[in-house]
Amino acid sequence: MNIFRDFTARVTTAVEILLAARDSAPVDLSRIVVEPPRDAAHGDLATNAAMVLAKPLGLKPRDLAEAIAGRLRDDEDVASVEVAGPGFINLTLAAPYRAHALKALIQAGSSYGRSHLGGNLKVNVEYVSANPTGPMHVGHCRGAVVGDALANLLDWGGYDVTKEYYINDAGGQVDVLGRSAFLRYREALGETITIPEGLYPGDYLKPVGAALADVHGRRLLETPEAEWLPLVRDAAISAMMLMIRDDLALLNVHHDVFFSERTLSGENGGKIGATIGDMEQKGFVYSGTLPPPKGQLPDDWEDREQLLFRATDVGDDIDRPLVKSDGSYTYFAGDVAYFKDKFDRGFRQMIYVLGADHGGYVKRLQAVGRAISGGTASVDVLLCQLVKLFRAGEPVRMSKRSGDFITLREVVEEVGRDAVRFMMLYRKSDAPLDFDFQKVTEQSKDNPVFYVQYGHARASSILRNAAQELPALDLSASALARTDLSLLDDAGEISLQRRLAEFPRIIESAAEAHEPHRVAFYLYELAAEFHQQWNRGKDQPQLRFINLEQPQLTAARLALVHATKLVLSSGLLVLGVDAPQEMR
Secondary structure (H helix, E strand, O other): OOHHHHHHHHHHHHHHHHHHHHOOOOOOOOOOOEEOOOOHHHOOEEEOHHHHHHHHHOOOHHHHHHHHHHHHOOOOOEEEEEEEOOOEEEEEEOHHHHHHHHHHHHHHHHHOOOOOOOOOOEEEEEEOOOOOOOOOEHHHHHHHHHHHHHHHHHHHOOOEEEEEEEEOOOOHHHHHHHHHHHHHHHHHOOOOOOOOOOOOOOHHHHHHHHHHHHHHOOHHHHOOHHHHHHHHHHHHHHHHHHHHHHHHHHOOOOOOEEEEHHHHOOHHHHHHHHHHHHHHHOOOEEEEOOOOOOOOOOOOOOOOOEEEEOHHHHOOOOOEEOEOOOOOEOHHHHHHHHHHHHHHOOOOEEEEEEEHHHOOHHHHHHHHHHHHHOOOOEEEEEEEOOEEEEEOOEEOOOOOOOOOOOEHHHHHHHHOHHHHHHHHOOOOOOOOEEEEOOHHHOOOOOOHHHHHHHHHHHHHHHHHHHHHHOOOOOOOHHHHHOOOHHHOOOHHHHHHHHHHHOHHHHHHHHHHHOOOHHHHHHHHHHHHHHHHHHHHHHHOHHHOOOOOOOHHHHHHHHHHHHHHHHHHHHHHHHHOOOOOOOOO
């Protein structure tokens, strides 16, 4: 049950009745919003209906608000209606309706908050997509968590979601990887090696070299590079991808599809050539020259005629080259073909989660989307800002293992998967994030992940204690839903019910905005209200969740605890964080 959708419909109906009585021309009612009031003292719900409709109707906002409020006062589920300020309408729900909403939550169980908003639209979320040239580092961590949580959130929002990883297994960087692995192969055969500048020096390639030595012995030493490089390169890529998958699994990140860049190439240009040919037929590809880049010219810039994507026709700042001077395709040409492949697979919303250094990709990817789909597919590029690591306030820069960067594995192993995931989501992805190893392991209100998980564990503990102290009381969900929930009339209990009722709206709004951090913020606020009500019971025994002298009131309060536990569990599930039954 989504009370905000319910009352949006009721407010819209009230407006339609008023318009019919006035014989007014049709107006756009889609801008009507029902949301929580900024100040809880103003009631349970607030609507902007009069504010957005007054001008097209030629009325004063407050006059229109009074007319709408008059209609809403006739609704038996509304206890009171007030017009505030220039024309906002605040509603307080009747106690039976509030009880009905809580009952519906309990009956829905773990499906509470799930939505049909997305209409099963096929969405592709591509995230991480790190070059397969080494272990995951902390720079990949935030995008991995944001992408994974966003995919979960969209699934809850009713979309058909595929989680995808684009393997950059073509191009110069994987040839460098192959040559670096070959050095480790020689090392495994007993040679003393020196790693020249430009190759990958990490010890993580030693096992690759050892495996090559076990399989091939010394045979590759007498083989020309043109023959051993593809073999060694493939072995290294395979080993790196196994390492990357293992690192991501530590973080509870799992992809549905691993797409190889190499599959886009092939005879006659493969999918890249076919896509460029298709774009050329549509008038998006031409031969021309580009103006020199602003500022100092790069050494490899050439003033020459080349094959270009007419990106400026579809929203980009400049047209984009598709073929290099040596005749090979640009990396961007691969991006074009990759988007076409996604579109051909039926995806109509493509989401890319990229690092902040990829800001230049936003317009070009959106331009590609418009050109290939003809505007029938949407493209959203989320940029994740840098994560700065601290320990007790002091910057952490060097790794014990790699010597030059902190690996994702090191972070997860030190503080735990849940702390990493929650904290990576506890700030909007386009804002810089400070991650302090000490603070994220504190057991205090100042550590959001602990505070939220403790809320779930506390709810679990209350229900366990109730089962021991009141063995005759049926604590099943069906029994709790049948209790007299109208007994929950304390201000703190009402506030907690309001917060629980917001969960479906949070899921939908966060899914639409592609902002999973909203769920993390909401869970902290919900946990705070729950802990606050528990603390009130410590000071005022009559407010405790378990009162042996009032079994009916206790049952109603345990229903509220059960509902809180359900929502905390579901919200943590969306974020990919565990919901513990107890904290140790």
